Amino acid sequence: MKPAASFTRIFSCCALALLLGACSPGKPPEDPYDQSKMDLKPTPAKVSAERHQGAFAEGSSLSMGAELKPLDPTPVKTVRLDTTHKIIEIAPGVKFSAWTFGDQVPGPTIHARVGDRIRFSMTNRSDESVPGMHLTAAPMMHSMDFHAAMVSPQDKYRSVAPGQTMEFEFTLNYPGVFMYHCGTPMILEHIASGMYGAVVVEPRNGYPTKVDREYVVIQSEFYAKPDPQKRKLDGQPLYVLDSENLKKAAPNYTVFNGVHNGMIRKPLPAKPGERVRLYVLNVGPSKTSSFHVVGTIFDRVWIDGNPDNQFRGMQTVLLGSSSSAIVEFVIPEAGQYIMVDHHFANASQGAIGLIDAGGPKEERNEIEHHNMAASAVPDDPDAVKGKLDFESKCLACHSLGQGRKLGPDLAGVTRERSDEWLTQWLKSPETMLKTDADAKALLQQFANVPMPNQNLGDTEIRQYLKYFHWADAQPASPAPAAGAH
Numbered sequence: 001m002k003p004a005a006s007f008t009r010i011f012s013c014c015a016l017a018l019l020l021g022a023c024s025p026g027k028p029p030e031d032p033y034d035q036s037k038m039d040l041k042p043t044p045a046k047v048s049a050e051r052h053q054g055a056f057a058e059g060s061s062l063s064m065g066a067e068l069k070p071l072d073p074t075p076v077k078t079v080r081l082d083t084t085h086k087i088i089e090i091a092p093g094v095k096f097s098a099w100t101f102g103d104q105v106p107g108p109t110i111h112a113r114v115g116d117r118i119r120f121s122m123t124n125r126s127d128e129s130v131p132g133m134h135l136t137a138a139p140m141m142h143s144m145d146f147h148a149a150m151v152s153p154q155d156k157y158r159s160v161a162p163g164q165t166m167e168f169e170f171t172l173n174y175p176g177v178f179m180y181h182c183g184t185p186m187i188l189e190h191i192a193s194g195m196y197g198a199v200v201v202e203p204r205n206g207y208p209t210k211v212d213r214e215y216v217v218i219q220s221e222f223y224a225k226p227d228p229q230k231r232k233l234d235g236q237p238l239y240v241l242d243s244e245n246l247k248k249a250a251p252n253y254t255v256f257n258g259v260h261n262g263m264i265r266k267p268l269p270a271k272p273g274e275r276v277r278l279y280v281l282n283v284g285p286s287k288t289s290s291f292h293v294v295g296t297i298f299d300r301v302w303i304d305g306n307p308d309n310q311f312r313g314m315q316t317v318l319l320g321s322s323s324s325a326i327v328e329f330v331i332p333e334a335g336q337y338i339m340v341d342h343h344f345a346n347a348s349q350g351a352i353g354l355i356d357a358g359g360p361k362e363e364r365n366e367i368e369h370h371n372m373a374a375s376a377v378p379d380d381p382d383a384v385k386g387k388l389d390f391e392s393k394c395l396a397c398h399s400l401g402q403g404r405k406l407g408p409d410l411a412g413v414t415r416e417r418s419d420e421w422l423t424q425w426l427k428s429p430e431t432m433l434k435t436d437a438d439a440k441a442l443l444q445q446f447a448n449v450p451m452p453n454q455n456l457g458d459t460e461i462r463q464y465l466k467y468f469h470w471a472d473a474q475p476a477s478p479a480p481a482a483g484a485h
């Protein structure tokens, strides 16, 4: 049909619609979201004093890590996610007092399909001490809020006390990648402490595309400060929730799947030519994510994980708090494909990961430098912070004990320079290069490439110095941590 003809037809139809109040050229397509076919009458929730023992997470629909397990075909999915308080390691040496679903952060991913029924139960086990761990956070009320459900929050999302069990059921009416989280006030604190996860709901008839790999990537923020009571775990300082920075939305770690640079250490495998589907959820609680994969283009983006909300050929997908997307792309050739939050301030806090599709490893080693295996970790929280900052901001040009790059190897630098000199240098290398003889000499050694001002604050500079002093005080090699691949 010629465009003009179709225009006339649409026009006349709609002109008619204006007159008659309806426009129905034939039978209307079936609405996949027909509410008369949805379950909007879930049964009441049940709260009991029965304490569940044994595994903290149970159910054949659960995936515990990044890899999404295949769909379990049973239409009723029994899911148990008990709440616990436990210590998790959000970055090398940063042991954080967390609250969890299913004893891990993020909680396990539930994989189901539209029309499936979720039979959910949760015992609040925040009063149980996990073997080998001290209880660092007082037991407290918790609850569960599933964004995938359509239920009365006052009934299903009630808080239950330690020792109590909450049970309810609901049917999945819409496809998507949905957040779940604790909804007990202060909700902000419960989410920031680790109480969240994802539910992947496939369309009733599956996705319109076939893929070779399926991974879940969950972005979230941590607001951690050294424990004011100075408690320690395995000789390392304990970190607790920093409520001040939490209210200011100023996290110190923004991460994928609960760990700073975690998927650099354990890349997601793929092969050239393969089609990869990522289920990406931004938990927040307070930041947006500009999710991007370096080296490819998203063939399809399904906003909130629903194929009806489709974009094609996108570079980045913007996700607010509790927003999600399914992104699909092809791995063009062998290589290391970096996943980042393109808000680079967030990426530098750890929101970075890797899809490993083989190929030369030089570049990969470069990235790995941002996350060197922690065979030794400083004890002092300032030095830990200095180490992490160094790994994200300085490794492009410096090493600690691995030789010169664009700038000098900084091993032993605290023996060669005074703290005062280093402080002035880090504050303003450009001033030092004009006024200080040692700085001028250094510049000559480095091919007249001046170190750019890194815009460091006083606290940050103090933390770098703490780290350099710690590294220089290490026995055998200057910084064992920096050598490990």
Ligand SMILES: [Cu+2]
Pocket (backbone or CB within 6 Å): 099, 141, 142, 143, 182, 183, 184, 190, 195
């Ligand atoms: Cu909670």
